[in-house]
Amino acid sequence: xxxxxxxxxxxxxxxxxxxxxxxxxxxxxxxxxxxxxxxxxxxxxxxxxxxxxxxxxxxxxxxxxxxxxxxxxxxxxxxxxxxxxxxxxxxxxxxxxxxxxxxxxxxxxxxxxxxxxxxxxxxxxxxxxxxxxxxxxxxxxxxxxxxxxxxxxxxxxxxxxxxxxxxxxxxxxxxxxxxxxxxxxxxxxxxxxxxxxxxxxxxxxxxxxxxxxxxxxxxxxxxxxxxxxxxxxxxxxxxxxxxxxxxxxxxxxxxxxxxxxxxxxxxxxxxxxxxxxxxxxxxxxxxxxxxxxxxxxxxxxxxxxxxxxxxxxxxxxxxxxxxxxxxxxxxxxxxxxxxxxxxxxxxxxxxxxxxxxxxxxxxxxxxxxxxxxxxxxxxxxxxxxxxxxxxxxxxxxxxxxxxxxxxxxxxxxxxxxxxxxxxxxxxx
Ligand code: MEV
Numbered sequence: 001x002x003x004x005x006x007x008x009x010x011x012x013x014x015x016x017x018x019x020x021x022x023x024x025x026x027x028x029x030x031x032x033x034x035x036x037x038x039x040x041x042x043x044x045x046x047x048x049x050x051x052x053x054x055x056x057x058x059x060x061x062x063x064x065x066x067x068x069x070x071x072x073x074x075x076x077x078x079x080x081x082x083x084x085x086x087x088x089x090x091x092x093x094x095x096x097x098x099x100x101x102x103x104x105x106x107x108x109x110x111x112x113x114x115x116x117x118x119x120x121x122x123x124x125x126x127x128x129x130x131x132x133x134x135x136x137x138x139x140x141x142x143x144x145x146x147x148x149x150x151x152x153x154x155x156x157x158x159x160x161x162x163x164x165x166x167x168x169x170x171x172x173x174x175x176x177x178x179x180x181x182x183x184x185x186x187x188x189x190x191x192x193x194x195x196x197x198x199x200x201x202x203x204x205x206x207x208x209x210x211x212x213x214x215x216x217x218x219x220x221x222x223x224x225x226x227x228x229x230x231x232x233x234x235x236x237x238x239x240x241x242x243x244x245x246x247x248x249x250x251x252x253x254x255x256x257x258x259x260x261x262x263x264x265x266x267x268x269x270x271x272x273x274x275x276x277x278x279x280x281x282x283x284x285x286x287x288x289x290x291x292x293x294x295x296x297x298x299x300x301x302x303x304x305x306x307x308x309x310x311x312x313x314x315x316x317x318x319x320x321x322x323x324x325x326x327x328x329x330x331x332x333x334x335x336x337x338x339x340x341x342x343x344x345x346x347x348x349x350x351x352x353x354x355x356x357x358x359x360x361x362x363x364x365x366x367x368x369x370x371x372x373x374x375x376x377x378x379x380x381x382x383x384x385x386x387x388x389x390x391x392x393x394x395x396x397x398x399x400x401x402x403x404x405x406x407x408x409x410x411x412x413x414x415x416x417x418x419x420x421x422x423x424x425x426x427x428x
Pocket of ligand 1: 267
C-alpha cells in the first residue's frame with residue numbers, strides 16, 4: 001500500500017550511470033536511497049576538491065568524503081623541524097604524535113631509507129624444467145634491463161630505472177611456478193605504473209624463455225627494498241621515570257611475542273602513518289599491506305617497532321617498514337590538498353617523505369604504549385570522544401563543549417546520557 005507518492009527507483013541497473021555528471025548521478029542515487037534535499041545539497045559540496053578533478057580521479061563520482069587534517073607539531077626529523085599534516089577521523093592520533101615529539105624534541109628522530117626500489121612480479125606456470133628456466137631468464141639480464149628501461153625513458157633520465165633481477169622457483173598447490181622479480185628504482189614516484197608497465201612488457205619474453213605460460217604481472221606491495229627507518233631516544237627522566245620506561249618496554253615485549261597484541265600495536269603505528277599517507281594523496285592500502293606483510297616476514301606476525309634501554313638507562317626506540325610513497329603521479333600530484341600538505345612538509349624527495357612518515361609511526365607508537373602502560377588510553381581519548389558523543393546527541397555550538405565536559409566529569413560518555421545532559425542544559 002502506498003499513499004500515492006511515487007516509490008523511489010530501487011533498481012541498481014542504471015544505464016549510462018558512468019557517463020552522467022556527478023550531480024546527475026547524485027540525483028539518481030538520492031532517488032534510489034530517498035535522500036532528503038538538505039542531505040543531497042551537502043553531498044554536492046565537494047569541499048576543497050574541484051568536482052571536475054574528483055570526477056576524473058575515480059569512477060561514478062557523486063561526492064567527497066571530508067576527513068579533518070590536523071597538523072602535528074614538535075617533530076624534529078634529522079635535525080630539521082617539520083610540521084606534519086595528518087588526515088584522520090580518529091581522535092587522539094594527532095595529539096599522540098605532538099606529545100611524543102615534545103618529549104624528545106631536543107634530540108628528535110634520526111631516519112634513513114634502504115632505497116627507492118620497487119619489485120614487480122611476473123608469474124610463469126606450466127614449465128617442465130623450472131630450475132633451468134630460472135637460469136635461462138637470469139641469463140637475459142641485460143636484455144631485460146634494456147626492455148624495462150625502454151618502457152620509461154623519463155624515469156631513466158631522472159636517474160631511475162631497472163636495477164636488478166631475481167628469479168624464484170616456488171613450490172605451489174598448482175605445481176612449480178617461476179616468479180621473476182624486476183627490481184626498479186622509481187625515484188620520486190610510488191612507481192606502480194612504471195613497474196606494472198615493465199612487467200607487462202617483459203611478460204611475453206618470460207613466457208618464451210621459460211617455455212611456460214605467464215599469468216600475473218604486477219608490483220609487490222611487500223616493498224622490502226624500499227624500507228624507511230627511524231630511531232629515537234626518550235630520556236627516562238623526561239617520560240616519568242623508570243617505571244614508565246619499563247611499562248613501555250613490557251608493552252613492546254608483549255607485542256613482539258603475541259600476534260593478537262602485535263595487530264593492535266601495529267594498528268596504532270598505522271594510525272599515524274596512514275594519516276600522513278592519506279594527507280599527501282598516497283596509497284594507504286599499499287602502505288598498510290606492505291607494513292603488515294613486513295611484520296610477518298619471519299613467518300610470525302610481530303611488532304614493527306623495537307624498544308631497548310640505552311647504556312644510560314634511557315628508552316631507545318626504532319621502527320623499520322616498507323614505505324612506498326611518491327611525490328609525483330596520481331592524487332599526490334593532482335589533489336590540491338595533497339599538494340598543500342606536501343608544501344607544509346617541505347619534502348624535496350619521496351625519500352624524505354618516507355623518512356618523516358617512519359618517524360611519525362614511531363612517535364605514534366611511543367605515545368600509545370606510554371598511555372597504555374600508565375593511565376590507560378581512555379582518559380586522553382574521552383575528552384575528544386565526548387565531544388563527538390555530544391554532537392551525536394544533537395549539541396551545537398557552545399553546547400558541545402559544555403555537554404562533553406559534563407560527560408567526562410561524570411565518567412559516563414554515552415549518547416543517552418549526553419541527550420539527557422543536553423535536555424537539562426536547554427531547559428536551564
Ligand atoms: C587505537 O586506535 C590504537 C591503539 O589501540 C594502539 C595500541 O594499542 O598500541 C591505542
